[in-house]
Amino acid sequence: MRMLKFLLQKELKQIFRDPGIIRVLFIMPMVQLLILPLAADYEIKNINLGVVDHDHTEYSRKLVNKIVASGYFRLKDYSPTFKQGLKAIELDKTDLILEIPAHFERDLVDENKSTLFVAVDAINGVKAGLGGAYVQQIIGDYNQDVRDQWIQTPRYDEQPTIDVVSSDWYNPNMNYRVFMVPGILVMLVTMIGSSFAANNIVREKEMGTIEQINVSPIKKYQFILGKLIPFWLLAISILTIGLIIARVIYGIVPLGSYFTIYAFASIYLIAILGLGLLLSTYAQTQQQSMLVSFFVTMIFNLLSGLYTPIESMPVWAQWVTKFNPVSYFIEVMRMVMLKGSGLADIGFQILAILGFAVFFNGWAILNYSKRTG
Amino acid sequence: MKQFLIFVKKEWLHIWRDRRTLFILIWMPIVQIILYGFALTNEVKNSNIAIFDQSRDEATIQISDEIAASRYFNLVKNVYSYKDIGATFRKGKIRMAIVFPKNFRYDLLHSNRAQIQLIADASDPNTANTLTNYASSIINDYQQAVNQNAELPYTINTQVRMLYNPELKGAYGFVPGVMALVLMLVCTMMTSIAIVKEKEMGTMEVILVSPLKPFRIIIAKAVPYLFVSLLNIISILLLSVYVLGVPIVGSIWLLMAESTLFTLTSLSLGILISNSAQTQQTAMFISMMSLFLPTLLFSGFLFPIENMPWPLQVISNVVPSKWYYIIVKNIMIKGLGFESVWQETTILIGMTAALLGISIYKFKIRLA
Numbered sequence: 001m002r003m004l005k006f007l008l009q010k011e012l013k014q015i016f017r018d019p020g021i022i023r024v025l026f027i028m029p030m031v032q033l034l035i036l037p038l039a040a041d042y043e044i045k046n047i048n049l050g051v052v053d054h055d056h057t058e059y060s061r062k063l064v065n066k067i068v069a070s071g072y073f074r075l076k077d078y079s080p081t082f083k084q085g086l087k088a089i090e091l092d093k094t095d096l097i098l099e100i101p102a103h104f105e106r107d108l109v110d111e112n113k114s115t116l117f118v119a120v121d122a123i124n125g126v127k128a129g130l131g132g133a134y135v136q137q138i139i140g141d142y143n144q145d146v147r148d149q150w151i152q153t154p155r156y157d158e159q160p161t162i163d164v165v166s167s168d169w170y171n172p173n174m175n176y177r178v179f180m181v182p183g184i185l186v187m188l189v190t191m192i193g194s195s196f197a198a199n200n201i202v203r204e205k206e207m208g209t210i211e212q213i214n215v216s217p218i219k220k221y222q223f224i225l226g227k228l229i230p231f232w233l234l235a236i237s238i239l240t241i242g243l244i245i246a247r248v249i250y251g252i253v254p255l256g257s258y259f260t261i262y263a264f265a266s267i268y269l270i271a272i273l274g275l276g277l278l279l280s281t282y283a284q285t286q287q288q289s290m291l292v293s294f295f296v297t298m299i300f301n302l303l304s305g306l307y308t309p310i311e312s313m314p315v316w317a318q319w320v321t322k323f324n325p326v327s328y329f330i331e332v333m334r335m336v337m338l339k340g341s342g343l344a345d346i347g348f349q350i351l352a353i354l355g356f357a358v359f360f361n362g363w364a365i366l367n368y369s370k371r372t373g
Numbered sequence: 374m375k376q377f378l379i380f381v382k383k384e385w386l387h388i389w390r391d392r393r394t395l396f397i398l399i400w401m402p403i404v405q406i407i408l409y410g411f412a413l414t415n416e417v418k419n420s421n422i423a424i425f426d427q428s429r430d431e432a433t434i435q436i437s438d439e440i441a442a443s444r445y446f447n448l449v450k451n452v453y454s455y456k457d458i459g460a461t462f463r464k465g466k467i468r469m470a471i472v473f474p475k476n477f478r479y480d481l482l483h484s485n486r487a488q489i490q491l492i493a494d495a496s497d498p499n500t501a502n503t504l505t506n507y508a509s510s511i512i513n514d515y516q517q518a519v520n521q522n523a524e525l526p527y528t529i530n531t532q533v534r535m536l537y538n539p540e541l542k543g544a545y546g547f548v549p550g551v552m553a554l555v556l557m558l559v560c561t562m563m564t565s566i567a568i569v570k571e572k573e574m575g576t577m578e579v580i581l582v583s584p585l586k587p588f589r590i591i592i593a594k595a596v597p598y599l600f601v602s603l604l605n606i607i608s609i610l611l612l613s614v615y616v617l618g619v620p621i622v623g624s625i626w627l628l629m630a631e632s633t634l635f636t637l638t639s640l641s642l643g644i645l646i647s648n649s650a651q652t653q654q655t656a657m658f659i660s661m662m663s664l665f666l667p668t669l670l671f672s673g674f675l676f677p678i679e680n681m682p683w684p685l686q687v688i689s690n691v692v693p694s695k696w697y698y699i700i701v702k703n704i705m706i707k708g709l710g711f712e713s714v715w716q717e718t719t720i721l722i723g724m725t726a727a728l729l730g731i732s733i734y735k736f737k738i739r740l741a
Binding site for chain 1: 401405408409411412413414415416417418419420421460462463464465468481482485486487488489490491492493494495496497498499500501502503505506508509510512513515516519520525526527528529530531532533534535536537538539541542543545546654657658661665666669670671675676677679680681682685699702703706707709713
């Protein structure tokens with residue numbers, strides 16, 4: 001125990017006497033947490049609309065006004081022919097063309113029906129799907145307006161009609177930031193925690209100071225614990241700062257309890273720091289450990305469900321995410337902060353992450369050898 | 374010229390004889406393209422849903438069946454109370470719940486009006502919206518079948534055509550983005566240690582006393598890596614077409630030429646980093662860690678750039694992969710010709726020239 005105390009003293013001094021580290025550890029995550037959520041906004045709004053109006057009547061103008069007034073669309077292009085409208089899509093000026101055929105108003109009034117054409121740039125499937133659906137919804141409303149104008153609404157519905165009412169739980173304003181901030185915070189804590197842990201033992205190897213530890217009576221587990229605890233404390237304080245930023249700047253108040261978040265984070269950090277230490281027991285130079293941790297970081301980052309939903313991935317990639325500790329923490333963070341899940345709801349995730357913690361740290365202790373070469 | 378060729382040969386042997394690094398440089402992009410090309414997509418499918426059916430009649434069962442049979446939904450649970458819905462959401466098991474009220478069919482046939490409630494987990498807003506739309510359109514189809522297409526007066530039909538990507542596949546938007554991301558990171562990393570390595574090893578001195586001009590030294594460093602990059606481009610394009618199923622609609626030669634230009638830009642960026650850094654470690658840190666997030670975010674394939682606040686939109690303009698992403702989309706997927714990408718091409722050429730210019734200007738012919 002006394003031995004551990006001295007080790008901790010040494011590690012903490014090493015960290016706090018290097019002003020560069022403190023700067024990187026605290027300023028970098030804060031700046032990133034302030035900037036990244038602004039960039040990571042996937043709300044579908046501001047769809048650029050191109051209109052090809054062959055009709056030029058009151059009706060066609062009313063329709064266009066109604067679409068623009070909805071707030072989802074911005075009128076960016078008014079072309080005389082469809083071909084020219086298409087040109088605007090090719091140049092990325094517009095995302096969606098609404099073509100109103102000639103005699104739109106006359107057909108609608110005289111022949112009781114009329115057809116509109118919509119063409120969507122579908123390279124971005126989600127944006128196209130939602131844009132098309134919005135436009136159809138607005139046209140449907142407009143259609144109802146026209147009908148109300150011509151026929152008196154009967155007291156009873158003449159045809160069986162199903163009303164679809166949708167409600168959006170947990171994020172009724174559909175604010176994308178509420179979704180991204182908890183995930184980004186997890187990513188920052190992970191990247192900083194693991195990369196510093198990964199570099200730490202290697203640095204002692206490169207500087208030659210590991211020799212001194214190897215000839216001392218320090219036990220292997222004491223050595224690993226001595227490395228783990230200081231970084232654990234640092235990461236927890238970064239998490240705390242992040243949660244404060246989320247609350248003060250982004251106004252995200254967790255629906256669940258902070259206790260649940262910290263309980264999960266404590267175990268999670270042991271796992272992720274263990275992984276960092278494990279990598280550094282294998283690497284011989286800081287360069288090697290950096291290459292490997294970059295590759296791991298990239299996979300952790302992109303296959304974590306932070307940017308794209310895990311259910312959309314092919315089955316084998318979903319299996320990869322099961323071996324990615326980050327994906328569990330992101331899931332838990334979103335569940336607790338947005339949906340108010342409690343400890344009982346995240347039982348499975350806690351077990352999984354406990355498994356990771358035992359596995360990585362056990363392996364790191366086994367693999368750390370006090371012999372050189 | 375002869376000196377130059379000899380120098381290129383020297384650089385080439387450096388790469389060729391370090392088989393392990395060469396192996397990594399060629400395989401890394403392949404693995405990454407496959408991994409991220411398949412896994413990164415926001416196509417919504419197989420979303421888990423629960424149904425709370427308080428009526429359990431012919432109509433609700435038929436609607437439930439149709440929803441469960443569609444490829445967008447995966448019915449995992451029948452729930453029996455609103456409280457249950459909340460609990461299932463909190464466990465993270467479902468994305469949406471569908472609620473049928475009591476006497477659904479009776480109301481539909483007798484008072485001609487019945488209600489279905491869709492409750493979406495909007496913590497992910499886009500998925501919630503997409504799911505609500507899909508479910509509504511399935512319910513709508515059912516309703517039209519019930520009405521036997523009886524026509525209402527004054528009806529506006531809307532025909533929607535999805536251009537370029539009729540099946541709304543996620544890969545069409547993501548694969549060009551992954552191409553830009555991987556090419557940019559790999560090519561920058563390759564050259565970023567080229568010059569600084571000579572500084573660290575002490576061989577820089579030998580090069581500096583040679584009669585070669587800085588301009589030629591820098592170009593000679595880049596040429597062998599350009600060949601490796603060409604190999605990477607070819608393998609990435611083959612994978613995109615044959616493994617990821619994204620066709621090349623436009624001219625393949627134009628696409629190759631533009632890709633070569635883009636790798637030149639990235640190689641030049643790497644050279645500039647290598648020139649400014651003092652240690653290989655710093656060079657690698659800059660080219661990997663600090664380029665990863667900007668490339669990922671500002672290419673525009675994960676998050677639309679037009680949604681960002683304007684300072685970030687301005688910053689995105691200096692990220693070469695943003696321009697390459699536009700070029701690839703236009704040529705590969707929209708099938709457009711050079712006239713549609715000349716602006717982006719000019720920007721990439723300008724960036725390459727500027728990066729190389731700064732490197733040559735900053736190249737020190739004296740050791741510190």
